[in-house]
Amino acid sequence: MKSEKELFSFILSKVAVNSLIEEVELTPKPGLVDRVNTGAHQDLTIELMRSSAESLAETFEQIAYVSYGRNPSQSLREEIAAIGRAGEKKMFEATNGVNTHKGAIWAMGLLVSAASIGKGMYSIDETVAIAGEIARFSDRYCPDSSTNGGNVRKRYGVGGAKAEAQQGFPHITQYALPMLYRSRASGLTEEKARLNALLSLIAHLDDTCILHRGGSKALSYAKKQTTTFLEFGNLDCLHVLNEDFSRRNISPGGSADLLAATLFLDRTQAERPVDEVRNDYEYSKLNGGV
Template sequence: MKQHVICKRIADEAVAALIEEVQLTPKPGLVDTENNGAHHDLSLTKMQNSAHSLHNTFYQMAMLSFNRQPTVEIREQFGAIGRNGEKEMFAVTENSNTHKGAIWSIGLLCSAIARRQGQVLFPQVFNDAAELANLPDQYIPKSKTNGSKVKENYGIPGAREEAQQAFPHIQKFSLPAFLQAAQRMSLRDAKLHTLLVLIANLNDTCLLHRGGPEGLELAKQEAQKLLTNFSISNMKKLDEFYIKHWLSPGGSADLLAATLFVINMSDKLKRGAQHGKVELHVSGKSSGY
Protein backbone atom coordinates (compact mmCIF):
# COMPACT_ATOMS: atom_id res chain seq x y z
CA MET A 1 0.00 0.00 0.00
CA LYS A 2 2.80 2.45 0.90
CA GLN A 3 4.51 1.72 -2.42
CA HIS A 4 1.31 2.33 -4.40
CA VAL A 5 0.55 5.60 -2.57
CA ILE A 6 4.05 7.00 -3.08
CA CYS A 7 4.28 5.93 -6.71
CA LYS A 8 0.85 7.34 -7.48
CA ARG A 9 1.88 10.67 -5.99
CA ILE A 10 5.04 10.62 -8.09
CA ALA A 11 3.00 10.00 -11.25
CA ASP A 12 0.43 12.63 -10.25
CA GLU A 13 3.16 15.25 -9.79
CA ALA A 14 4.91 14.26 -13.04
CA VAL A 15 1.73 14.81 -15.04
CA ALA A 16 0.99 18.01 -13.09
CA ALA A 17 4.44 19.37 -13.99
CA LEU A 18 3.81 18.78 -17.69
CA ILE A 19 0.44 20.54 -17.42
CA GLU A 20 2.05 23.37 -15.42
CA GLU A 21 4.66 23.84 -18.15
CA VAL A 22 2.26 23.88 -21.10
CA GLN A 23 -0.18 26.25 -19.37
CA LEU A 24 2.60 28.71 -18.52
CA THR A 25 1.97 31.80 -20.67
CA PRO A 26 3.42 33.55 -22.62
CA LYS A 27 6.26 31.27 -23.75
CA PRO A 28 8.47 31.93 -26.79
CA GLY A 29 7.78 29.57 -29.70
CA LEU A 30 6.01 27.02 -27.49
CA VAL A 31 2.40 25.94 -27.06
CA ASP A 32 0.62 27.85 -24.29
CA THR A 33 -2.86 29.17 -23.50
CA GLU A 34 -2.56 31.98 -26.06
CA ASN A 35 -1.22 30.22 -29.17
CA ASN A 36 0.44 27.10 -30.58
CA GLY A 37 3.87 28.72 -30.88
CA ALA A 38 5.95 27.60 -33.85
CA HIS A 39 3.89 24.42 -34.25
CA HIS A 40 1.23 23.61 -36.82
CA ASP A 41 0.60 20.11 -35.46
CA LEU A 42 0.24 20.92 -31.74
CA SER A 43 -2.34 22.59 -29.53
CA LEU A 44 -2.99 23.15 -25.85
CA THR A 45 -5.61 20.40 -25.80
CA LYS A 46 -3.31 17.96 -27.53
CA MET A 47 -0.46 18.72 -25.11
CA GLN A 48 -2.73 18.29 -22.08
CA ASN A 49 -4.16 15.03 -23.40
CA SER A 50 -0.61 13.83 -24.01
CA ALA A 51 0.41 14.63 -20.42
CA HIS A 52 -2.55 12.77 -18.95
CA SER A 53 -1.88 9.76 -21.19
CA LEU A 54 1.54 9.36 -19.53
CA HIS A 55 0.28 8.92 -15.96
CA ASN A 56 0.41 5.13 -16.12
CA THR A 57 3.87 5.27 -17.73
CA PHE A 58 5.30 7.36 -14.88
CA TYR A 59 3.49 5.19 -12.32
CA GLN A 60 4.98 2.00 -13.77
CA MET A 61 8.46 3.53 -13.87
CA ALA A 62 8.16 4.49 -10.21
CA MET A 63 6.80 1.07 -9.20
CA LEU A 64 9.64 -0.63 -11.08
CA SER A 65 12.33 1.31 -9.18
CA PHE A 66 10.72 1.52 -5.75
CA ASN A 67 13.36 0.81 -3.08
CA ARG A 68 15.58 -0.98 -5.64
CA GLN A 69 19.15 -0.45 -6.78
CA PRO A 70 19.48 0.12 -10.56
CA THR A 71 20.48 -2.91 -12.64
CA VAL A 72 20.71 -3.62 -16.36
CA GLU A 73 17.48 -5.59 -16.09
CA ILE A 74 15.70 -2.62 -14.48
CA ARG A 75 17.14 -0.31 -17.14
CA GLU A 76 15.80 -2.54 -19.90
CA GLN A 77 12.40 -2.76 -18.25
CA PHE A 78 12.42 1.02 -17.78
CA GLY A 79 13.12 1.43 -21.50
CA ALA A 80 10.26 -0.91 -22.43
CA ILE A 81 7.85 1.08 -20.24
CA GLY A 82 9.03 4.30 -21.86
CA ARG A 83 8.56 2.98 -25.39
CA ASN A 84 5.06 1.78 -24.53
CA GLY A 85 4.41 5.24 -23.12
CA GLU A 86 5.48 6.78 -26.41
CA LYS A 87 2.94 4.60 -28.23
CA GLU A 88 0.19 5.75 -25.87
CA MET A 89 1.29 9.36 -26.38
CA PHE A 90 1.25 9.06 -30.17
CA ALA A 91 -2.18 7.41 -30.02
CA VAL A 92 -3.76 10.48 -28.37
CA THR A 93 -1.76 13.09 -30.33
CA GLU A 94 -2.35 11.74 -33.85
CA ASN A 95 1.36 10.86 -34.09
CA SER A 96 2.62 14.29 -32.97
CA ASN A 97 5.71 14.23 -30.75
CA THR A 98 4.54 16.13 -27.70
CA HIS A 99 6.50 14.67 -24.78
CA LYS A 100 9.00 12.10 -26.01
CA GLY A 101 11.91 13.91 -24.35
CA ALA A 102 9.94 14.38 -21.15
CA ILE A 103 9.15 10.67 -20.92
CA TRP A 104 12.91 10.08 -20.70
CA SER A 105 13.88 12.97 -18.43
CA ILE A 106 10.94 13.04 -16.04
CA GLY A 107 10.66 9.25 -16.15
CA LEU A 108 14.22 8.91 -14.88
CA LEU A 109 13.49 11.36 -12.07
CA CYS A 110 10.34 9.39 -11.20
CA SER A 111 12.49 6.30 -10.88
CA ALA A 112 15.14 8.14 -8.86
CA ILE A 113 12.59 9.43 -6.35
CA ALA A 114 10.89 6.04 -6.11
CA ARG A 115 14.25 4.41 -5.45
CA ARG A 116 14.42 6.51 -2.25
CA GLN A 117 10.76 5.75 -1.41
CA GLY A 118 9.60 9.26 -2.25
CA GLN A 119 12.45 11.13 -0.59
CA VAL A 120 14.03 13.97 -2.59
CA LEU A 121 17.60 14.93 -1.69
CA PHE A 122 19.99 17.15 -3.63
CA PRO A 123 22.05 16.35 -5.64
CA GLN A 124 21.29 12.68 -4.97
CA VAL A 125 18.07 12.69 -7.00
CA PHE A 126 19.99 13.71 -10.12
CA ASN A 127 22.86 11.32 -9.47
CA ASP A 128 20.40 8.44 -8.99
CA ALA A 129 18.71 9.30 -12.29
CA ALA A 130 22.09 9.39 -14.03
CA GLU A 131 23.05 6.00 -12.59
CA LEU A 132 20.03 4.40 -14.27
CA ALA A 133 20.45 6.42 -17.49
CA ASN A 134 24.04 5.21 -17.89
CA LEU A 135 23.17 1.52 -17.78
CA PRO A 136 22.89 -0.25 -21.16
CA ASP A 137 19.63 -1.21 -22.83
CA GLN A 138 20.11 -3.67 -25.67
CA TYR A 139 16.56 -3.08 -26.87
CA ILE A 140 16.93 0.60 -27.78
CA PRO A 141 15.63 0.99 -31.38
CA LYS A 142 18.26 1.63 -34.03
CA SER A 143 16.09 4.08 -35.95
CA LYS A 144 17.26 7.70 -35.93
CA THR A 145 15.40 10.44 -34.12
CA ASN A 146 15.60 14.21 -34.61
CA GLY A 147 17.83 14.35 -31.53
CA SER A 148 20.23 11.67 -32.79
CA LYS A 149 20.42 13.38 -36.19
CA VAL A 150 21.32 16.67 -34.54
CA LYS A 151 23.98 14.95 -32.45
CA GLU A 152 25.40 13.29 -35.57
CA ASN A 153 25.34 16.47 -37.66
CA TYR A 154 26.58 18.97 -35.07
CA GLY A 155 28.19 16.92 -32.31
CA ILE A 156 25.81 18.41 -29.75
CA PRO A 157 24.60 16.17 -26.88
CA GLY A 158 20.87 15.95 -26.25
CA ALA A 159 18.38 14.73 -23.67
CA ARG A 160 20.07 11.35 -23.28
CA GLU A 161 23.43 12.87 -22.36
CA GLU A 162 21.82 15.54 -20.14
CA ALA A 163 20.39 12.76 -17.99
CA GLN A 164 23.56 10.66 -18.08
CA GLN A 165 25.50 13.68 -16.78
CA ALA A 166 23.06 14.11 -13.86
CA PHE A 167 21.09 17.00 -15.38
CA PRO A 168 23.74 19.73 -15.22
CA HIS A 169 21.43 22.37 -16.69
CA ILE A 170 18.89 21.78 -13.93
CA GLN A 171 21.52 21.71 -11.18
CA LYS A 172 23.53 24.69 -12.40
CA PHE A 173 20.87 26.84 -14.03
CA SER A 174 17.14 26.18 -13.81
CA LEU A 175 16.78 25.04 -10.17
CA PRO A 176 18.83 27.86 -8.60
CA ALA A 177 17.38 30.38 -11.10
CA PHE A 178 13.81 29.52 -10.14
CA LEU A 179 14.43 29.52 -6.41
CA GLN A 180 16.17 32.88 -6.65
CA ALA A 181 13.54 34.42 -8.93
CA ALA A 182 10.72 33.21 -6.65
CA GLN A 183 12.07 35.58 -3.96
CA ARG A 184 11.42 38.68 -6.07
CA MET A 185 8.81 37.74 -8.68
CA SER A 186 5.42 36.13 -8.90
CA LEU A 187 5.55 32.36 -9.36
CA ARG A 188 4.46 32.73 -12.99
CA ASP A 189 7.20 35.24 -13.73
CA ALA A 190 9.75 33.09 -11.89
CA LYS A 191 8.87 30.15 -14.14
CA LEU A 192 9.14 32.30 -17.28
CA HIS A 193 12.46 33.69 -16.07
CA THR A 194 13.71 30.13 -15.49
CA LEU A 195 12.68 29.11 -18.99
CA LEU A 196 14.70 32.02 -20.40
CA VAL A 197 17.72 30.93 -18.34
CA LEU A 198 17.46 27.46 -19.84
CA ILE A 199 17.09 28.74 -23.40
CA ALA A 200 20.06 31.08 -22.96
CA ASN A 201 22.34 28.31 -21.66
CA LEU A 202 21.19 25.02 -23.20
CA ASN A 203 22.26 23.82 -26.63
CA ASP A 204 18.65 22.90 -27.32
CA THR A 205 18.49 20.16 -29.96
CA CYS A 206 14.95 21.22 -30.89
CA LEU A 207 16.26 24.67 -31.81
CA LEU A 208 19.18 23.10 -33.66
CA HIS A 209 16.87 20.80 -35.59
CA ARG A 210 14.71 23.71 -36.70
CA GLY A 211 17.19 26.52 -37.18
CA GLY A 212 20.66 24.97 -37.31
CA PRO A 213 23.55 26.55 -35.38
CA GLU A 214 22.49 30.03 -36.51
CA GLY A 215 18.94 29.57 -35.22
CA LEU A 216 20.19 28.16 -31.93
CA GLU A 217 22.56 31.08 -31.38
CA LEU A 218 19.89 33.60 -32.34
CA ALA A 219 17.41 32.08 -29.90
CA LYS A 220 19.98 32.01 -27.09
CA GLN A 221 21.02 35.63 -27.69
CA GLU A 222 17.44 36.91 -27.67
CA ALA A 223 16.65 35.00 -24.49
CA GLN A 224 19.75 36.40 -22.80
CA LYS A 225 18.72 39.95 -23.74
CA LEU A 226 15.32 39.46 -22.19
CA LEU A 227 16.83 38.22 -18.93
CA THR A 228 18.19 41.74 -18.35
CA ASN A 229 14.96 43.41 -19.47
CA PHE A 230 12.25 41.02 -18.36
CA SER A 231 8.58 41.89 -18.77
CA ILE A 232 5.48 40.11 -19.99
CA SER A 233 5.17 42.45 -22.97
CA ASN A 234 8.75 41.62 -23.97
CA MET A 235 8.02 37.91 -23.55
CA LYS A 236 5.15 38.28 -26.02
CA LYS A 237 7.47 40.05 -28.45
CA LEU A 238 9.99 37.24 -28.10
CA ASP A 239 7.21 34.75 -28.78
CA GLU A 240 6.38 36.57 -32.02
CA PHE A 241 10.07 36.63 -32.94
CA TYR A 242 10.51 32.89 -32.38
CA ILE A 243 7.34 32.08 -34.32
CA LYS A 244 8.49 34.27 -37.22
CA HIS A 245 11.81 32.40 -37.35
CA TRP A 246 10.14 29.01 -36.72
CA LEU A 247 12.08 28.46 -33.49
CA SER A 248 10.80 26.29 -30.64
CA PRO A 249 12.91 25.51 -27.53
CA GLY A 250 11.30 22.14 -26.79
CA GLY A 251 14.31 20.79 -24.93
CA SER A 252 14.27 23.77 -22.59
CA ALA A 253 10.54 23.26 -21.99
CA ASP A 254 11.16 19.62 -21.03
CA LEU A 255 13.85 20.64 -18.54
CA LEU A 256 11.58 23.33 -17.09
CA ALA A 257 8.89 20.70 -16.52
CA ALA A 258 11.49 18.41 -14.93
CA THR A 259 12.62 21.26 -12.67
CA LEU A 260 9.06 22.00 -11.57
CA PHE A 261 8.48 18.30 -10.94
CA VAL A 262 11.48 18.00 -8.63
CA ILE A 263 10.49 21.17 -6.75
CA ASN A 264 6.90 20.01 -6.31
CA MET A 265 8.05 16.57 -5.12
CA SER A 266 10.19 18.28 -2.49
CA ASP A 267 7.65 19.61 0.00
CA LYS A 268 10.25 21.89 1.57
CA LEU A 269 11.20 23.53 -1.73
CA LYS A 270 7.56 23.83 -2.79
CA ARG A 271 6.56 25.57 0.44
CA GLY A 272 9.65 27.78 0.30
CA ALA A 273 9.02 28.87 -3.28
CA GLN A 274 5.42 29.72 -2.46
CA HIS A 275 6.54 31.91 0.42
CA GLY A 276 9.60 33.38 -1.29
CA LYS A 277 12.13 31.77 1.04
CA VAL A 278 14.07 28.66 0.10
CA GLU A 279 17.26 26.99 1.24
CA LEU A 280 18.61 24.33 -1.08
CA HIS A 281 20.94 21.79 0.52
CA VAL A 282 23.58 20.39 -1.84
CA SER A 283 26.43 18.14 -0.76
CA GLY A 284 25.92 19.08 2.87
CA LYS A 285 26.09 22.80 2.22
CA SER A 286 23.20 25.21 2.48
CA SER A 287 22.75 27.71 -0.34
CA GLY A 288 20.16 30.41 0.24
CA TYR A 289 18.09 31.64 -2.71
Protein backbone atom coordinates in the same frame (compact mmCIF):
# COMPACT_ATOMS: atom_id res chain seq x y z
CA MET B 1 -6.16 -0.23 1.78
CA LYS B 2 -3.48 0.24 -0.85
CA SER B 3 0.16 -0.43 -0.08
CA GLU B 4 2.58 2.43 0.42
CA LYS B 5 4.35 1.36 -2.77
CA GLU B 6 1.13 1.70 -4.79
CA LEU B 7 0.26 4.97 -3.10
CA PHE B 8 3.70 6.46 -3.65
CA SER B 9 3.73 5.41 -7.30
CA PHE B 10 0.39 7.13 -7.81
CA ILE B 11 1.60 10.30 -6.09
CA LEU B 12 4.75 10.50 -8.19
CA SER B 13 2.82 9.89 -11.40
CA LYS B 14 0.39 12.64 -10.53
CA VAL B 15 3.22 15.08 -9.81
CA ALA B 16 4.90 14.19 -13.12
CA VAL B 17 1.75 14.68 -15.19
CA ASN B 18 0.87 17.91 -13.41
CA SER B 19 4.39 19.21 -14.08
CA LEU B 20 3.98 18.56 -17.81
CA ILE B 21 0.62 20.35 -17.79
CA GLU B 22 1.97 23.28 -15.76
CA GLU B 23 4.78 23.69 -18.31
CA VAL B 24 2.44 23.83 -21.29
CA GLU B 25 0.04 26.21 -19.53
CA LEU B 26 2.80 28.67 -18.63
CA THR B 27 2.16 31.83 -20.70
CA PRO B 28 3.63 33.49 -22.71
CA LYS B 29 6.46 31.21 -23.83
CA PRO B 30 8.71 31.97 -26.81
CA GLY B 31 7.97 29.67 -29.74
CA LEU B 32 6.07 27.14 -27.61
CA VAL B 33 2.46 26.14 -27.10
CA ASP B 34 0.76 28.02 -24.27
CA ARG B 35 -2.69 29.24 -23.27
CA VAL B 36 -2.73 32.00 -25.90
CA ASN B 37 -1.22 30.47 -29.04
CA THR B 38 0.72 27.53 -30.46
CA GLY B 39 4.03 29.32 -31.01
CA ALA B 40 6.07 27.91 -33.89
CA HIS B 41 3.89 24.80 -34.10
CA GLN B 42 1.19 24.18 -36.68
CA ASP B 43 0.32 20.66 -35.53
CA LEU B 44 -0.09 21.26 -31.80
CA THR B 45 -2.73 22.74 -29.51
CA ILE B 46 -2.85 23.16 -25.76
CA GLU B 47 -5.69 20.63 -25.61
CA LEU B 48 -3.54 18.09 -27.45
CA MET B 49 -0.64 18.73 -25.10
CA ARG B 50 -2.85 18.25 -22.05
CA SER B 51 -4.25 15.01 -23.46
CA SER B 52 -0.75 13.80 -24.19
CA ALA B 53 0.40 14.51 -20.63
CA GLU B 54 -2.61 12.78 -19.13
CA SER B 55 -2.06 9.74 -21.35
CA LEU B 56 1.32 9.22 -19.63
CA ALA B 57 -0.05 8.84 -16.10
CA GLU B 58 0.01 5.05 -16.16
CA THR B 59 3.50 5.07 -17.70
CA PHE B 60 4.98 7.13 -14.89
CA GLU B 61 3.10 5.14 -12.28
CA GLN B 62 4.52 1.88 -13.64
CA ILE B 63 8.04 3.34 -13.74
CA ALA B 64 7.71 4.44 -10.13
CA TYR B 65 6.31 1.07 -9.09
CA VAL B 66 9.10 -1.06 -10.60
CA SER B 67 11.76 1.35 -9.28
CA TYR B 68 10.51 1.62 -5.69
CA GLY B 69 13.34 0.99 -3.21
CA ARG B 70 15.62 -0.67 -5.78
CA ASN B 71 19.18 0.14 -6.77
CA PRO B 72 20.18 1.55 -10.17
CA SER B 73 21.10 -1.30 -12.51
CA GLN B 74 21.09 -2.28 -16.14
CA SER B 75 18.04 -4.48 -15.59
CA LEU B 76 16.11 -1.55 -14.06
CA ARG B 77 17.25 0.71 -16.89
CA GLU B 78 15.87 -1.76 -19.42
CA GLU B 79 12.62 -2.27 -17.50
CA ILE B 80 11.80 1.43 -17.38
CA ALA B 81 12.90 1.83 -21.01
CA ALA B 82 10.37 -0.81 -22.06
CA ILE B 83 7.67 0.96 -20.04
CA GLY B 84 8.68 4.25 -21.65
CA ARG B 85 8.41 2.82 -25.16
CA ALA B 86 4.93 1.52 -24.36
CA GLY B 87 4.14 4.99 -23.03
CA GLU B 88 5.26 6.53 -26.32
CA LYS B 89 2.73 4.36 -28.14
CA LYS B 90 -0.03 5.55 -25.80
CA MET B 91 1.06 9.13 -26.37
CA PHE B 92 0.92 8.73 -30.15
CA GLU B 93 -2.51 7.12 -29.85
CA ALA B 94 -3.73 10.08 -27.80
CA THR B 95 -2.29 12.61 -30.27
CA ASN B 96 -3.05 10.81 -33.55
CA GLY B 97 0.63 10.39 -34.28
CA VAL B 98 1.91 13.83 -33.27
CA ASN B 99 5.10 13.84 -31.17
CA THR B 100 4.24 15.91 -28.11
CA HIS B 101 6.20 14.49 -25.17
CA LYS B 102 8.69 11.92 -26.45
CA GLY B 103 11.64 13.81 -25.01
CA ALA B 104 9.78 14.46 -21.77
CA ILE B 105 9.13 10.74 -21.30
CA TRP B 106 12.89 10.16 -21.26
CA ALA B 107 13.76 12.93 -18.79
CA MET B 108 10.71 12.63 -16.56
CA GLY B 109 10.83 8.83 -16.58
CA LEU B 110 14.40 8.82 -15.27
CA LEU B 111 13.58 11.34 -12.55
CA VAL B 112 10.46 9.44 -11.52
CA SER B 113 12.52 6.26 -11.30
CA ALA B 114 15.23 7.96 -9.23
CA ALA B 115 12.73 9.56 -6.85
CA SER B 116 11.00 6.23 -6.37
CA ILE B 117 14.29 4.46 -5.67
CA GLY B 118 14.67 6.87 -2.77
CA LYS B 119 11.03 6.40 -1.70
CA GLY B 120 10.61 10.18 -1.72
CA MET B 121 13.42 10.79 0.76
CA TYR B 122 16.11 12.00 -1.66
CA SER B 123 17.14 15.62 -2.03
CA ILE B 124 17.10 17.09 -5.52
CA ASP B 125 20.87 16.60 -5.83
CA GLU B 126 20.52 12.95 -4.86
CA THR B 127 17.62 12.43 -7.27
CA VAL B 128 19.44 13.83 -10.31
CA ALA B 129 22.60 11.91 -9.40
CA ILE B 130 20.68 8.62 -9.28
CA ALA B 131 18.85 9.51 -12.51
CA GLY B 132 22.22 10.06 -14.16
CA GLU B 133 23.48 6.73 -12.89
CA ILE B 134 20.46 4.96 -14.37
CA ALA B 135 20.88 6.77 -17.69
CA ARG B 136 24.50 5.66 -17.99
CA PHE B 137 23.48 2.01 -18.15
CA SER B 138 22.92 0.72 -21.67
CA ASP B 139 19.60 -0.47 -23.02
CA ARG B 140 20.34 -3.61 -24.99
CA TYR B 141 16.79 -3.75 -26.32
CA CYS B 142 16.62 -0.22 -27.67
CA PRO B 143 15.43 -0.30 -31.30
CA ASP B 144 18.14 0.68 -33.75
CA SER B 145 16.27 3.48 -35.46
CA SER B 146 17.08 6.99 -36.61
CA THR B 147 15.66 9.88 -34.57
CA ASN B 148 15.71 13.65 -34.98
CA GLY B 149 17.62 14.01 -31.73
CA GLY B 150 20.21 11.44 -32.74
CA ASN B 151 20.72 13.01 -36.14
CA VAL B 152 21.13 16.47 -34.59
CA ARG B 153 23.67 15.20 -32.06
CA LYS B 154 25.80 13.72 -34.82
CA ARG B 155 25.53 16.72 -37.13
CA TYR B 156 26.25 19.44 -34.58
CA GLY B 157 28.33 17.53 -32.03
CA VAL B 158 26.05 18.27 -29.09
CA GLY B 159 25.14 15.96 -26.23
CA GLY B 160 21.37 16.33 -26.40
CA ALA B 161 18.87 14.85 -23.97
CA LYS B 162 20.90 11.66 -23.51
CA ALA B 163 24.03 13.45 -22.30
CA GLU B 164 21.98 15.85 -20.18
CA ALA B 165 20.50 12.92 -18.28
CA GLN B 166 23.76 10.97 -18.02
CA GLN B 167 25.45 14.03 -16.51
CA GLY B 168 22.74 14.40 -13.86
CA PHE B 169 20.72 17.20 -15.52
CA PRO B 170 23.29 20.01 -15.06
CA HIS B 171 21.15 22.62 -16.83
CA ILE B 172 18.42 22.06 -14.26
CA THR B 173 20.68 22.19 -11.22
CA GLN B 174 22.99 24.97 -12.44
CA TYR B 175 20.52 27.24 -14.20
CA ALA B 176 16.79 26.48 -14.00
CA LEU B 177 16.39 25.72 -10.29
CA PRO B 178 18.71 28.52 -9.07
CA MET B 179 16.85 30.98 -11.30
CA LEU B 180 13.49 29.71 -10.06
CA TYR B 181 14.55 30.14 -6.44
CA ARG B 182 16.15 33.56 -6.97
CA SER B 183 13.08 34.82 -8.82
CA ARG B 184 10.77 33.68 -6.04
CA ALA B 185 13.02 35.25 -3.41
CA SER B 186 12.96 38.56 -5.30
CA GLY B 187 9.18 38.70 -4.99
CA LEU B 188 8.22 37.75 -8.54
CA THR B 189 5.00 35.84 -9.10
CA GLU B 190 5.26 32.07 -9.52
CA GLU B 191 4.45 32.42 -13.23
CA LYS B 192 7.25 34.94 -13.78
CA ALA B 193 9.67 32.86 -11.72
CA ARG B 194 8.94 29.88 -13.96
CA LEU B 195 9.31 31.99 -17.10
CA ASN B 196 12.72 33.14 -15.89
CA ALA B 197 13.68 29.51 -15.30
CA LEU B 198 12.64 28.67 -18.86
CA LEU B 199 14.60 31.60 -20.30
CA SER B 200 17.69 30.52 -18.36
CA LEU B 201 17.42 27.08 -19.94
CA ILE B 202 17.03 28.46 -23.46
CA ALA B 203 19.97 30.81 -22.88
CA HIS B 204 22.36 27.98 -21.94
CA LEU B 205 21.08 24.71 -23.43
CA ASP B 206 22.18 23.38 -26.83
CA ASP B 207 18.53 22.69 -27.55
CA THR B 208 18.30 19.95 -30.18
CA CYS B 209 14.75 20.98 -31.08
CA ILE B 210 16.00 24.41 -32.09
CA LEU B 211 18.94 22.89 -33.96
CA HIS B 212 16.65 20.47 -35.80
CA ARG B 213 14.42 23.28 -37.04
CA GLY B 214 16.89 26.07 -37.69
CA GLY B 215 20.47 24.91 -37.23
CA SER B 216 23.26 26.60 -35.32
CA LYS B 217 22.26 30.12 -36.37
CA ALA B 218 18.82 29.70 -34.85
CA LEU B 219 20.33 28.31 -31.64
CA SER B 220 22.77 31.23 -31.33
CA TYR B 221 19.98 33.69 -31.97
CA ALA B 222 17.70 32.10 -29.37
CA LYS B 223 20.46 32.09 -26.75
CA LYS B 224 21.33 35.73 -27.42
CA GLN B 225 17.73 36.94 -27.30
CA THR B 226 16.84 35.11 -24.10
CA THR B 227 20.06 36.28 -22.43
CA THR B 228 19.06 39.85 -23.25
CA PHE B 229 15.61 39.33 -21.75
CA LEU B 230 17.14 37.95 -18.57
CA GLU B 231 19.52 40.92 -18.32
CA PHE B 232 16.76 43.49 -18.65
CA GLY B 233 14.14 41.47 -16.76
CA ASN B 234 11.14 42.85 -18.64
CA LEU B 235 8.93 39.76 -18.81
CA ASP B 236 5.91 41.91 -19.72
CA CYS B 237 7.37 42.11 -23.24
CA LEU B 238 7.89 38.36 -23.57
CA HIS B 239 5.06 38.13 -26.08
CA VAL B 240 7.31 40.04 -28.50
CA LEU B 241 9.95 37.31 -28.22
CA ASN B 242 7.24 34.71 -28.75
CA GLU B 243 6.19 36.40 -31.99
CA ASP B 244 9.82 36.62 -33.08
CA PHE B 245 10.58 32.95 -32.34
CA SER B 246 7.35 31.81 -33.98
CA ARG B 247 8.10 33.80 -37.12
CA ARG B 248 11.58 32.29 -37.28
CA ASN B 249 10.27 28.75 -36.62
CA ILE B 250 12.27 28.52 -33.39
CA SER B 251 10.81 26.12 -30.84
CA PRO B 252 12.87 25.39 -27.70
CA GLY B 253 11.21 22.05 -27.03
CA GLY B 254 14.20 20.59 -25.20
CA SER B 255 14.16 23.52 -22.80
CA ALA B 256 10.43 23.03 -22.26
CA ASP B 257 11.03 19.36 -21.34
CA LEU B 258 13.67 20.41 -18.82
CA LEU B 259 11.38 23.06 -17.37
CA ALA B 260 8.75 20.38 -16.73
CA ALA B 261 11.46 18.26 -15.10
CA THR B 262 12.49 21.29 -13.01
CA LEU B 263 8.93 21.75 -11.79
CA PHE B 264 8.75 18.04 -10.97
CA LEU B 265 11.92 18.15 -8.89
CA ASP B 266 10.77 21.30 -7.12
CA ARG B 267 7.41 19.74 -6.32
CA THR B 268 8.90 16.51 -4.97
CA GLN B 269 10.43 18.53 -2.15
CA ALA B 270 6.97 19.66 -1.00
CA GLU B 271 4.93 17.34 1.17
CA ARG B 272 1.22 16.58 0.98
CA PRO B 273 -0.84 14.90 3.69
CA VAL B 274 -0.86 11.15 3.06
CA ASP B 275 -4.58 10.86 3.74
CA GLU B 276 -5.35 13.50 1.10
CA VAL B 277 -3.36 11.65 -1.53
CA ARG B 278 -4.78 8.31 -0.50
CA ASN B 279 -8.31 9.69 -0.95
CA ASP B 280 -7.30 10.91 -4.42
CA TYR B 281 -6.06 7.39 -5.20
CA GLU B 282 -9.22 5.65 -4.02
CA TYR B 283 -11.45 8.17 -5.81
CA SER B 284 -9.51 7.67 -9.03
CA LYS B 285 -9.82 3.87 -8.78
CA LEU B 286 -13.56 4.06 -8.16
CA ASN B 287 -14.03 6.31 -11.18
CA GLY B 288 -11.96 4.25 -13.59
CA GLY B 289 -8.87 6.43 -13.41
CA VAL B 290 -5.26 5.57 -12.80
